[in-house]
Amino acid sequence: QSALTQPASVSGSPGQSITISCTGTSSDVGGYNYVSWYQQHPGKAPKLMIYDVSNRPSGVSNRFSGSKSGNTASLTISGLQAEDEADYFCSSHTSTSCLVFGTGTKITVL
């Protein structure tokens, strides 16, 4: 149950697009289309932004999109806004019916 690997930080200017990667193994990310992404602002609970690789829950901006290739999933935020500054975590269902989270990425809007 090793954590999925994410870059520690990513930054971008308002209006730009940024992409966060999430790398796992064939036992989690690569084996299932059950990758999710969460946004967490300081002192707040995480919020689901993407589920099942590329699906957005109701109410989540279409500036957020997800994809997957092999053992790596990605979250892209287009038209970066100040309110997007937060921590982002990925998760994946695993072969042992568990959930594993990524190490987390801090997004900074310059």
Added chain:
Amino acid sequence: QVHLVESGGGVVQPGRSLRLSCAASDSTFSPYAMHWVRQAPGKGLEWVALISSDGNSQYYADSVKGRFTISRDNSKSTLYLQIHSLRTEDTAIYYCARGYTSAYNWGQGTLVTVSS
């Protein structure tokens, strides 16, 4: 949308036990699997445990297996986490979340601090 409220956290001495609760406002609690996820201060999210919708199947992270027990009472729309032999490294905010292959809805969390 379901509203989840955790309770039961506090300051506890090492070696003691604690039971956390997660109450759901939604009467549709019973059809859904539920997770416990924790977050140590300044750290990332760590999945802790999962229970099936009927309560018959439970899954645990290796780090808590044997000390933590997840359970639920569908008649009360409530999820539980029993923690035994608390360690300082169990200090974290504990969140409950609804879902199976993902954590769709989250509570606000309850803080557990293990300290002598």
